[in-house]
Amino acid sequence: MKGVNKLRNSVDCLTGLIPYDPKYLPADTFLSANENTDDIPAQVRALIMERLEKLPFNRYPDPLANNLRDAIAQANGLHRENVLIGNGGDELLFDIALAWGGPNRKLLNLPPTFSVYAHNAVLCHTEIVNIARKDDLCIDEPAVLDRLSQCDIDYVVITSPNNPTGDVASRAFIEQVLEASDALVLADEAYCEFSGASVVDMIAQHKNLVVLRTFSKAYSLAGLRLGYVFAQAEVINELCKVRQPYSVDAISQTIGLSVFESRQLFQARIETTIEERKKLYEALCKIPGLKVYPSEANYILFRVDQAESIWRALFEKGILIRDFSRSPGLTDCLRVTVGSAQENEAFLKALIASLEEKELV
Ligand SMILES: *Cc1c(COP(=O)(O)O)cnc(C)c1O
Numbered sequence: 001m002k003g004v005n006k007l008r009n010s011v012d013c014l015t016g017l018i019p020y021d022p023k024y025l026p027a028d029t030f031l032s033a034n035e036n037t038d039d040i041p042a043q044v045r046a047l048i049m050e051r052l053e054k055l056p057f058n059r060y061p062d063p064l065a066n067n068l069r070d071a072i073a074q075a076n077g078l079h080r081e082n083v084l085i086g087n088g089g090d091e092l093l094f095d096i097a098l099a100w101g102g103p104n105r106k107l108l109n110l111p112p113t114f115s116v117y118a119h120n121a122v123l124c125h126t127e128i129v130n131i132a133r134k135d136d137l138c139i140d141e142p143a144v145l146d147r148l149s150q151c152d153i154d155y156v157v158i159t160s161p162n163n164p165t166g167d168v169a170s171r172a173f174i175e176q177v178l179e180a181s182d183a184l185v186l187a188d189e190a191y192c193e194f195s196g197a198s199v200v201d202m203i204a205q206h207k208n209l210v211v212l213r214t215f216s217k218a219y220s221l222a223g224l225r226l227g228y229v230f231a232q233a234e235v236i237n238e239l240c241k242v243r244q245p246y247s248v249d250a251i252s253q254t255i256g257l258s259v260f261e262s263r264q265l266f267q268a269r270i271e272t273t274i275e276e277r278k279k280l281y282e283a284l285c286k287i288p289g290l291k292v293y294p295s296e297a298n299y300i301l302f303r304v305d306q307a308e309s310i311w312r313a314l315f316e317k318g319i320l321i322r323d324f325s326r327s328p329g330l331t332d333c334l335r336v337t338v339g340s341a342q343e344n345e346a347f348l349k350a351l352i353a354s355l356e357e358k359e360l361v
Pocket of ligand 1: 187
């Protein structure tokens, strides 16, 4: 066949895959992406600007971002070899999928959860074994442990707090998962600053644990792309084999280090978000007809009749939240990010007005 305006097919696994779509739309109030409502503090921005002023742009960055690695390792009682920085947590999720997935290999996935894990597995030709969450959207712990005992799973992802359901996996359960097999266990702790729970202290005892963190949520840097993982040196070394050498640019390294060094300045706003989450949860629970899921993250999932039209009514009032109503296991579910007191009030007011319009309350 001659190549006259023809295109050979792409790889088979892309058939039917839909590109990730954050469903960003113009709005007055953005409560759809679990971002921090506040940008970084002015004094941190000033420090960053001062450092960027002196940054050479003509040189390649340190491929492993060792200054940032050292700072993060030290703060967690670990060593440089136990930390890897990525271009967003998302890049590291892909590195893990590449290094532990592949043809004839299996991911144990616990849906409904972050869609990126399954997407990456498809790209890597990894078989996905799903253990659905229970009706309350919490992990079916006995089913997970039972499945792992077959010892054919290559890696498992436990998201804690889980996105979008908001629940935290218990330490005892994660320990049981770690001991159930030799599968790599990824604890995705993208939102752990809002739950106060982490298993990073288990790294020393468990060869098969990797813990993921990000600067995108609690540390207000979604506009950059910076995430990191903790693991024993052996795991980090395997991830280094698949990663893109210069994926974390010099600007991100400089900003990340400045924010990490200033991290105590973020503590008060993390606490405010936790207080606002409690207020928002209680307000949502008071609305008749809503099923609200408890959350330890900076978002709340709720179930409402006619979710899609409620989502639209909110959007028409200038408020963007995330519609999960067509996602498997999340029929009629919407997720709202915890914003400022003002944003949360605007959301609640618009939600009640929308329910009244549809005569649902
Ligand atoms: C946001 C998020 C991440 C990482 O996001 P990045 O912006 O790429 O760092 C990882 N896991 C979950 C569950 C998330 O919600």
